[in-house]
Amino acid sequence: RELVADFEIIVANDGSTDRTGEILSGLPARYPGLPLRVLTHERNRGYGAALASGFDAAEKDLIFMTDGDKQFDVRELARLLSAMDRRTDLVIGWRQHRADPPMRLFNAWGWKLLINGLFGYTARDVDCAFKLFRRKVWESLTVHSRGATFSAELLVKARRLGFRVKELPVSHFPRTAGSATGARLDVIARAFGELMQLWLRLERDLDGDRTVRPVSIPPRSPRVI
Template identity: 50%
Template sequence: MQRSLTVSMPAFNEAENIPGMVADVLRVMPQLANEFELIVVDDGSRDETAVVTQQLARQHPQLKLVQHGENKGYGTAVLTGLTHASKELVFFTDADRQFDLAEIEKLLAHIETADLVVGYRAPRRDPFMRRLNGKGWSWLVTLLFGYTARDIDCAFKLMRREVIARLQNDIGSGGATFSAEFLVRAKQAGFKIVEVPIEGHRPRVAGNPTGANLRVITRAFKELMQFRLGLWREAKLTVKSGVNSEQGTAA
């Protein structure tokens, strides 16, 4: 089994979950990759997330901590982890232990014929309002950009490192809109996307989610509209550039 894999995860106030999450990765990864690393991005946590991760890193050389001096948002933390990856394949998930990591094997089964393999929670084991909000968000993203994935914000995605290299400088969303923008731009760039059902989604047992925070929601809608307007502007510039090129050729 010749496979190198980065596992990357953003973490904000996840000190309670980090030890178990690291243990999960160290248990699962040796069965799936002959070479792997784990990157934890501490996004300006106010608890002991960084301290706990540093302590574990002293025991496990595969573990690396990347820190943001202040909370920059979910999307920025995810992108930081992806761009720090050094392995051939890059997988990202959240640090909240809501997924059975053994199901990465389902994604790996498709990566030979795809550029990006995205999971969808089947079923999603979150409170009713979070599930409802998630469906509404996916509907809105699909309305504005067309279909990309059935579970846009599912934090269980595997990709080739070249996908990150191609998209990293184009991503403008640093908050919850990140996943939507990443998928839309990946689709526009012509990368092949495959969807896989993930059955091992579990209720959160420690820590507190931030998705329902009013500031997070406001930022998400603002970034979504900025992204939509930005794509329209990009399309106009492309058309204008094409017209100018034709005129120059004709002259």
């Protein structure tokens, strides 16, 4: 409310087996008047599936996405909003001092090289979960990935359609709760499988994304989820 007057909050619960669902269901009563919606998957469908559900439900002109593991400072959204001008469609963060274990940093480095090598420059930090973009970007794309390749597919296709991207450094903090799954062998294997499928689809031009280039939008009060 300090940043924008017209907003909504969408929380996607991807089949959590702990008390996440119980806690989320109690938030509307705890914060009456807060424009909050909770989306719940009955079973775990994947990181990308949770994001896709949230993006599909979004009704505002701008969509801001971040994770719920407290590794980002949500107050830095103000910097992304400031960078979102008429000539910009996506503002994506890159973790300036990434606070992850060495193996995860190594995996991320290799993943970035692979993405940028296969598809041309995509992003300095492909999977940084601190992004702001226009809803029309999401509505112009078909993102098939429901796992770890979701962000890569979103950014690759957005750039290929001509949407304009800015990148900003953002703060990153050590994980203090929960457990990351990105370094698990089964997750890595699925990610590589999804990546190869994406490459094949783009090579064969089978995705059917709209080929129109984005047009400038007249200035208006930003609205964010």
